[in-house]
Amino acid sequence: MSTLASEYSNEVTHDVIEHRFNPYSDNGGTILGIAGEDFAVLAGDTRHTTGYSINSRYEPKVFNIGDDLLLTANGFQADGTALIKNFKNQLIQYHFNNDNKKMSIESSARLIQHLLYGKRFFPYYVHTILAGLDSEGKGSIYSFDPVGSYEREQCRAGGAAASLIMPFLDNQVNFKNQLDPETGNKKQLKYLKLEEVVELVRDAFSSATERHIHVGDGLEILIVTKEGVRTEYYPLKRD
Amino acid sequence: MDIILGIRVKDSVIVATSKAFTRGISILKDNDDKTRTLNQFNLLAFTGDSGDTTQFAEYIQANIQLFSMRENTEMDSKSIASYIRQQLASSLRSRKPYQVQIMLGGLNKGIEPFLTIIDYLGTRTDLPYCAHGYAAFYTMSLLDHHYKENMSLEDGLRILKLCHEELDKRMPVDFKGLNVKVIDKDGVRDVEF
């Protein structure tokens, strides 16, 4: 609104200014989950950004949500936090209604699908990964798109540097494009040991840190085994 | 939705083009020939913006003939392909680029069968078989499946028949059949199809 002084009067004109609220933003970061034979790891960097600014160098985004399950939702952090909080509440209800029964990873995955699809037309802007052990005690990773379509996988990278890490995982975890030098056939799939997986995760993240500005500062790896959940932290480059 | 198909076989090249001449929603002609013979062993097939196509094809045709008159030698297929590509690539950065897709079939130096496609951007690829436009979506899988290196002309025409049947079945508008030409050691000739 502006006031124009003229010879005769003060004319008041109304300029219509359009405002548009953008409900989403991108907080960068990247996540990675790998399943082993009797363990699963879920890792994420700890940098939190908006645009070119670093808001925090230590903002964890992988969570132990109870029942030996790990959950992360990478993308727009507010939505990620909301989703995980939502899931935790549902889990409390589940325990209350089912005599404190542990929720299986299969059921957790289906529940997350419903939480995500429930907001089909105003989605949580996140790539979600769930890790844990399945009913047979085997390591298990579930990954979700923003509206709840999901799949069980051996490994999955998500977030800002997913495109950098995913082909590396295909190659090093599922031995894609690798041949057995003896026979010339496809290299036999085998489960990796926990130490090997941790090394792989660290390599993947230091590579991603090198080339992606939204990835860095720190790497937090959560490991779930039949003994429970354990956390490891490794520093990453801060530039 | 013009159709242009080409198959390179042993000692010859098959070029097929649709007979329908379409403008807007109407088919104006059912015996259109979308090819120009450049010299004894080279045939140019084209589709695109209707004004540009014939203008460009005949310009190429004239220049190739002019070359042979001046130099007293026939231009071979590879040279013609390079020339056409160069013309299209420079046209692309002019005020109004030619909107034409080209397929050139011929016998290189009168011996070696040669087939190439060039789009309006000047993207050229020499291929054993190829198609322009929507026809590619319907026919490439058939050709991938049935094509063999050094197959006979008869087998080539048999695959073309399969392609024709598929196009007849799937194309949303009638393209009035195919004009089929073969380039071999005796030059360019029409084939009953």
Place this chain on the structure above:
Amino acid sequence: MVGKDCVAIACDLRLGSQSLGVSNNFEKVFQYGHVFMGLTGLASDVLTVHENFRMKTNLYKMREEREIEPESMANLVSTSLYEKRFGPWFVGPIVAGINSKSGKPFVCAFDFIGCIDYAKDFVVSGTAADQLYGMCEGLYEPNLEPEDLFETISQALLNAADRDALSGWGAVVYVITKDKVTKRYLKSRQD
């Protein structure tokens, strides 16, 4: 990619028009004397730029009575691209080679208007650049012997291309040492 007294340069073989694969033998790496250049981007410009540099390097050879060196090639590419600053060629070139005088391996990349990116280790270009950065950063180590460099660059290219819908359909790898060039065609996924 740079190794111990060797370099390697590789490309996929796909030519496509959007979703349709048109050709599976469209090579994007070209040789000019002992210097190699890879070109990604608009296929028409890939061909035109290649033809242009074939002419320029031939003229260079006639004037200088020697083949062009990789360092000079890099500057030639840069100035040639910048010449077209306001009507550019839509290409992402990379140059690789070994300096025939000093024996020093050399790689560099360019943006489409000629800004040079010199690198000690590796450069990438094309639709699968992100995937290639991830692969190379993960697999690369300095001072690889030619055979190990071949394995590294091949795995980097193959796995990166498999995660990009627009890349693949076969691959070519050149391994260049001071007195030998090996060209190998790789089998890869056909989807």
